Amino acid sequence: METINHAKSILTFAITNPLSFVYLIIQQILNWIFAPAPPPPSEKLRRPRIAVIGAGLTGVSSAAHCVGHGFDVKIFEARSKEKGLGGIWSRVNSTSALQIHSIMFRFHPSVKWDTAYPTQENIKEQIASVWKLYGLDKKTVFDTPITSVKKNSSGRWIINDNEAEYGTFDGIIAAVGSCGDPQMPHLPDHEKFSGPTFHSSELDGKDVKGKKVLIIGGGASAVEALEFAVSNDAAEIDVLSRSDKWIIPRNVFVDVLLSLNIFGGETSFSWIPEWFLRKFFYRDLQDISPSKKGLYTDTPMVNSELFNQIRAGKARWLRGDILACKEEGILFNHRAQGVPKGGPGHESVVNGDVIIMATGYKRPSLSFLPDNVFEEKYEPPNWYLQVFPPQDPTICATNSTYLNAIGTVGNYHIGIYTRFLLMFLVDPLTRPREGLMKLWIDFTRVVKRFAPTGAFDFFTYAELIYWYCFVSIINPFRWKWVPFIFFGLFPGLPLAIVEEEDRFRPNGKAK
Known part of the structure; x- marks a missing residue:
């Protein structure tokens, strides 16, 4: 029954x-095909052993891929479990939600969304689910900031000079991400403002009902703050944005199409999607669209509700510069479309009762890595495939070096980068030499020499896939790994290679 x-x-x-x-x-179906099966709890995982730095979305997903393919890991997280597991999603408002469609946010094949735009709680639950499914709860240490990563005399990695407690590692995955502590820039004469000031990540429990809200910033955090103010019945909402930023619709098909630009930057055809966005998405609000910034130069905001709030008279989007704080609000220099930051405009006081600083987050530091990986011209983000320092391919800094992009978030590339690292570790013939890695970096600069940004400052997902294919093809020793790299198929292949290597190790087994 x-x-x-x-x-x-x-x-x-x-x-x-x-x-x-x-x-x-x-x-x-995706889970059945692509998710590596978690090993039984009693199974002793094999070498190589990998240190994963960061227990956010990228760190948990990378570690799950490693464990699922038979490699041992240890996750190090600087924060407590409450604030660290899930990364930035454990430190934002409970009202936060995914802006892109969840099909583009499948950070691991085993993730199962039950809605198109999950909330912060849904996302945290999925990260924790992957963490537990692959037994990572037994392989994570919290409240452990990483201060150094260096090699011992045997060429193996040591964390925080503490080999006795943590052992040694064959590879490093630096998954510290791009969002650390809240960024709170100084506002001129801030002490004169009579009302409270909050960061956009600290809005839970705050009361803005019937109040005039001033939101400082023009990025994704500003949109989230605006939605918070609207849902909490603020009387008036003004978003004070210093720079122009492209906004694209919350539409999975449009977002995928925009990410298919294989050139990874502005081209002579970029005016076409920009024209369509202005004509059919911005429509009567084209004056707040960027006039001198190409779509493929900066990470766009993904939001469809924003324009509805502006058209309904619930919010205003003001372009200009903050000159000073006043008791009743902010003295603001309103700039016309196309006028650069600090340019001429019209000054007036924008009244407000509450200031929300939608000013983003400080970028976490990678300074714990060896000094030699920060060589001039070949420092982050100018690395091999953007994540492997040319001085040492046993380090992989997934999602920790990128600046701007259009594409899915963790949908595919976390697994690919992780499997590239696993391949480099177990099959020395596939490892790129330092000179060739630098040659690829220089070659990419030549290919993208006409891009308005630096060669590694902006990527589209199509461009990344192209580079993955190119790097896989140029070395014949990698050909047998292609199904594993791109799809995680044939998980026995790397294990079989490890077993063959075990025959030549002392005692016949990797320890």
């Missing part, structure tokens, strides 16, 4: 929510 009732509930859900049902089926 229970089975029959369960089948009926599934059938009812499929009939009443056909799109959601299809989405769940697709996710189940």
Whole structure:
């Protein structure tokens, strides 16, 4: 009877929510094909051993890929479990939600979303689920800031000079991300403002009902703060943005199409998607669209509700410069479209009762890595495939070196980068030499020499996939690894190589 009732509930859900049902089926198929099976709890994992620095989304996903393919890991997180597990998603407001469609946020194949735009709680739950599924709860140490990563006399990595407690490692995954502590820049004469000031990540429990809210900043945090103010019945909302930023619709098909630019930057055809966005998305609000900034130069905001709030008269988007704080608000220099920062404009006081600093986060430091990986011209983000320092391919800094991009978030590349590292570790013939890694970096600069940004300052997802294919093809010793690198298939292949290597190690087994 229970089975029959369960089948009926599934059938009812499929009939009443056909799109959601299809989405769940697709996710189940992706999980079945691409997710490596977690090893049994009693199974002793094999070498190589990898240190993962950071227990955020990228660190947990990378470690799960390692463990799922038979490699041992240890995750080091500087913060407590409450604030560290899940990374930035454990430190933002409970009202935060995903701006892009969740199908573009599948940070690990085993993730199962039940909604198109999950909330902060949903995202934290999925990260914790992957963490537990792969037994990473037993392989994580919290409250452990990393101060140094260096090699011992045997060429193996030591964390914080503490080989006795943590042992040694064959590889390093630096997954500290790009969002650390809240960034709170100084506002001129801030002490004169009579109301409270909050960072956009600290809005839980704050009361703005019936108040005039001033939001400082023009990025994704500003949109989130605006949505918070609207949902909490603020009387007036003004977003004070110093720079122009592209906004693209919350539409999975449009977002995927925009990420298919294989050149990874502005081209002579970039005016086409920009024209369409202004004509059919901005429409009557084209005056707040960037006039001198190309779409493929900066990470765009993904939001469709913002323009609805502006058109409904619930919010204003003001371009200009903050000159000083006043008791009743902010003295603001309003600039016209196309006028650069600090340029001429019209000064007036924008009244407000509350200031929300939507000014983003400080970028976490990679200074714990060896000094030699910060060589001039070949420092982050100018690394091999943007994440491997040419001085040592046993270091992989996934999602910790990028600046701007258009594409999915963790949907595919976390696994690819992790498997590249695993391949380099177990098959020395696939490792790129320092000179060739630097040659690839220089070659990329030549290919993107006409880009308005630096060669490694902006990537599209299509460009990344192109580089993955190129790097896999140019070395014949990597060809046998292609199904593993791109899809995680044939998990026995790396283990078989490790077993062959074990025959030549002391005692016949890697320790």
